[in-house]
Amino acid sequence: MYHVLVVEDELLIRDALVEMVHQLDGFKVTGEAASCEEGWRLMQELWPTVVITDIQLPDQDGLELIHRIRNQRLPVVTIIISGHDRFSYAQNAIRLHVSEYLLKPISEVELHSALSRSVGRLETCIEPNQILRDIQRFIDRLHEFEPIGLFEQTDRILHAILGGRSLDQGSQTSYLRIFMGKLTEYIKIIHPEFQDASLPEDLNEQRVRHVFHDLLHEWTLRYPQFAGNNMRLVIKRACEYMGAHMQDELTLKQMADYSNLSPSYFGVLFKQYTGKSFVNYLNYIRIEKAMELLRTSDKKVYEIAEDVGFATLPYFNRVFKHVALVTPNEYRKGLGL
Helix, strand or coil, X not given: CEEEEEECCCHHHHHHHXXXXXXXXXXXXXXXXXXXXXXXXXXXXXXXXXXXEECCCCCCCHHHHHHHHHHCCCCCEEEEEECXXXXXXXXXXXXXXXCEEEECCCCHXXXXXXXXHCHHHHXXXXXHHHHXXXXXXXXXXXXXXXXXXXHHHHHHHHHHHHHCCCCCHHHHHHHXXXXXXXXXXXXXXXXXXXXCCCXXXXXXXXXXXXXXXXXXXXXXXHHHHHHCCCHHHHHHHHHHHHHXXXXXXXXXXXXXXXXXXXXXXXXXXXXXXXXXXXXXXXXXXXXXXXXXXXXXXXXXHHHHHHHCCCCCHHHHHHXXXXXXXXXXXXXXXXXXX
16 A cells, blocks of 8 residues: 655645545555645655645745655655646756656546556655654654663664665665654653764664664663653643644644644654644544534534534545544444434
């Protein structure tokens, strides 16, 4: 199954693109974003193998997102959608090795054909993409490991990066920096004065392990002291606020400001303490409330969608089915209501 990230600021178009992707076997949308920065953040959390992005976004254009993907040598097939048939855009897209350049309005046949033509390139992404997913899975569970497990899992990932044949040296350096950056970010949460480490220039596996082992020693030394402080209460307070204001348009930055934390710091802490990303947690509590309203009221489904903060009914239906495994109507019928 190839995972897809859709980056499009117009909600109706984004909904349509997501539905089109879901109609094609072998592809699944795992993330949606409305801006370049949000797309880049999700890119580094979900590690999709396909990115479908509009060129014109509210903050920066989609080419900037693709430029970042190429700079970090990420194993991603990129598809651009645009409302403008501009030669300069096409030139830049070619330079960035974009797989497809599609003009709006896009039909399901066009998008399916573009994705199908990309399968050959996607096959080469599978192994390196798995390494990135393994890094993310390890980081997300960092606080669960005993020290021995931490070192064993780290060595396994480092060997996958340095010991295989799927990555050239440039990609090896990039993946090691991604791994080191994520690990350092967690350490800085519990020790803000921590100084960044650096990789050995020759990427000798033994020397690289030594650098990462030093990072792990820092984590295992300081995390027990950190785990007992008031950060859990900060996230608990944020969750309570989200529960009381779920009908509003909540963003990670808004909640970080509410908690007096940086967005990056808040996002890491939030996932650590809730087990879910900010977006997944917000969707989960919204759907939990929607299920309650479906059981206890006679409101229409679209009214319930509005009550719990969803801007469109298609998006509500899609998220509901992802969480509850059935549609809202199926859920209500299953209760005999």
